[in-house]
Amino acid sequence: MPVSLDWSAIDTVLLDMDGTILDLHYDNFFWLQYLPGAFAAKNNIDEQESREILKAKFDSQKGKLNWYCLDYWTRELDLDIVSLKKEIEHKVAFRPKAVDFLKYLNQIQKRVILATNAHQQVLEIKLLNTQFHQYFEELVSSHEFGLPKEEQGFWMCLEERLGFDKNRTLFIDDSIDVLNSAQEYGIRFLLGIEQPDSQQKPRSMKPYGTLSCFSEIMAIE
Ligand SMILES: [Mg+2]
Numbered sequence: 001m002p003v004s005l006d007w008s009a010i011d012t013v014l015l016d017m018d019g020t021i022l023d024l025h026y027d028n029f030f031w032l033q034y035l036p037g038a039f040a041a042k043n044n045i046d047e048q049e050s051r052e053i054l055k056a057k058f059d060s061q062k063g064k065l066n067w068y069c070l071d072y073w074t075r076e077l078d079l080d081i082v083s084l085k086k087e088i089e090h091k092v093a094f095r096p097k098a099v100d101f102l103k104y105l106n107q108i109q110k111r112v113i114l115a116t117n118a119h120q121q122v123l124e125i126k127l128l129n130t131q132f133h134q135y136f137e138e139l140v141s142s143h144e145f146g147l148p149k150e151e152q153g154f155w156m157c158l159e160e161r162l163g164f165d166k167n168r169t170l171f172i173d174d175s176i177d178v179l180n181s182a183q184e185y186g187i188r189f190l191l192g193i194e195q196p197d198s199q200q201k202p203r204s205m206k207p208y209g210t211l212s213c214f215s216e217i218m219a220i221e
Contacts, residue, residue, distance in 0.1 A: 003191060003209040005170065005217045010189060012164040013105055014182075016149075017116040019174030019196030021098040022126060026091040028197050030084070031058070038084055039077060063177060065148045068117040082121050092129040095198070101214035102135035113162060114139040115171070117148050117178075138162065149178045155185035172211070179208050191217075 018027050032051075040050035057076065061067040070081045105112045114136050116123060123141055127133050142148045145157040159166065170189035171182045174196035183190055192205025194212040204210050211217065 003211055003216050005189065005191075007108060007110075007219065010110065010168055010170045012111045012113065012162075012169040014113050014115045014158075014164075014169060014171040014187070016171075016173035016175070016178070017114055017118055017123070017126065019095075020172055020193055021095060021102070021114075021132060022130065023093045023095050024174065024197040025199045026088070026093065028200070029091060030088060034088055035077075035079070035081075035084065038079055042079060063148070063150050065117075065143065065146065068119055068148065069143065070119045070121050082125075085122065085125055089125055089129050092126050093198075094130060094132075095193075095196075095214075097214040097218075099132075099135075101218060102132065104214075104218045106135055111164070112136050113164075115142075115149065115158060116140070117142045119143055149173070149175075150181050152181065152185055155182065155187070174205075176205060176208070179205070 015021055018024050031054075036047055036050040036054055039054060040047045043050070045053075054077075058067065061072070066072040070085075073079075074081045102112065112135060116139075118126070118141060120141050120143060123139065127139075133139060140158060140161070142154050145154055147153040147157065149155075166186045167188050169187050170191070171179070171187045172191045172193065173179050173182070174193040176192070179190050179192060190208050192208040192210045194205070194210045195202040202212065
């Protein structure tokens with residue numbers, strides 16, 4: 001179903017980073033392929049065993065801030081996660097039409113804010129490779145508040161810091177749990193992403209509107 005938006009009812013656009021403006025393939029590749037390889041080599045185990053150990057560790061932290069925290073995983077796995085991430089930074093890429101969409105938002109003079117669960121060091125790696133900061137008024141990592149987007153406290157801290165009107169705000173994210181949290185807080189316009197990872201199959205984000213391409217919500221002038 002096509003998504004339609006009334007831009008005149010929106011002042012502020014909050015955007016997720018990974019899987020929304022950037023291709024989630026970099027992150028999925030890192031955590032599901034590159035890291036298991038490095039962990040296997042370090043511990044002298046095979047990759048299958050490494051994957052199983054890591055999966056159990058990841059599952060135990062899902063939805064918590066630790067899951068997104070490089071310091072945590074650096075300690076927990078005894079691997080330099082930032083250096084490993086930098087080794088494959090050439091894979092950091094925008095999702096299709098993301099730059100056009102960011103330019104469009106600037107052109108129609110919306111307030112554009114990044115709201116990410118990514119750790120600041122990951123944010124830095126991504127900024128160095130994509131320069132997307134130029135399109136944003138502010139870049140906010142949930143690590144600043146010590147609460148992930150899945151928690152109501154994150155939204156309270158964000159509103160306190162930015163002073164946005166949640167009735168006139170659009171939030172786009174590729175996580176249902178995060179959209180649920182934003183909805184519970186009262187963000188009025190919510191949209192999901194159909195294909196966060198370019199190498200994986202599209203999926204619906206029901207009950208939320210699902211964007212297959214940013215061009216769907218860019219009015220042609
Ligand atoms: Mg995301």
